[in-house]
Amino acid sequence: MLANDVESRELVALFKTGTRLTYNKGEFIIRPGESPPGVYYIESGLVKSYDITKYGEENLLIIRKTGEMLGLTWAVTGEDRHIIYSALAPSTVWLITRETFQTFLRAHPIAALPVVDMITDMYRVHSERIMTLEYRSVRERLVSFLITTSRRFGKKSGPHIRLDVPLKQQDIASSINATRETASRALAELERKGLITSEQSYITILDETALRAFL
CATH class of the missing domain: 1.10.10.10 (Winged helix-like DNA-binding domain superfamily/Winged helix DNA-binding domain)
Known part of the structure; x- marks a missing residue:
């Protein structure tokens, strides 16, 4: 991992300037058809990321846990993939706008290291899924x-x-x-x-x- 505790704490502190939201198990964080209102940090809990197939079935993409972020790909690329997020357990998250997130990283590039770590982990998880399907x-x-x-x-x-x-x-x-x-x-x-x-x-x-x- 590239980030140290100080850099990780700086990023968490940024999110804690935002809005704190709590969800019960099964509640939507981002509903079907909604666009992300910003970037989320999971303070506690589990969040399921999925989409719906043309057959009407849920297709699990990834499960996010405490200390991870939601909407990271959208925050970086601006591409809205219409992914659905719901709480798999009672969850608490912090929400900041995409603009706040990007402005902070440009002003504090060293704080991007935790983001790089998470993107790397996302790549690993999805690579493992591809290897599983082989x-x-x-x-x-x-x-x-x-x-x-x-x-x-x-x-x-x-x-x-x-x-x-x-x-x-x-x-x-x-x-x-x-x-x-x-x-x-x-x-x-x-x-x-x-x-x-x-x-x-x-x-x-x-x-x-x-x-x-x-x-």
Whole structure:
């Protein structure tokens, strides 16, 4: 990572000159068809970024967590991709205008380092998704998805890894280019083999080594 704590704090301080907003689980931050009103910083919580396919299904793009920003691509390029944001958990965010964000970075270029770090992380996450889709079978793509998700959201508990993010079957299915029914069967197969367990949309990896053996 390029940014140090001082540079990160400077950027957070900028956002805290803006508007503080709170959302309950399931509430929209940016609704379908809306344009971003500015750039968001997530003080706490989880935010789901997705779009809607021509078949009316949700297509998960990425899940953002505490300490990350929303609307960064739009803030830099001005391109509105009509992405929908909703809270996956009770969330608190800070909102500043695009103009405020850009003016600050031009005046304090060193404060752009946390932004570079986040853009790099975005690139890594999306690259991992592309590599996941290179696997031929749904089971392989599912295993790859679970392992890469554990890098961002995994919490170790002894030999187990809990994915500390709620994942609906449709979110998983869209991430691995499968139907919800096929993804559900693949998840059930891994559960029967004792490799994972799932409870209320939270998945725990029980045997990471055995899971990786499928790849």
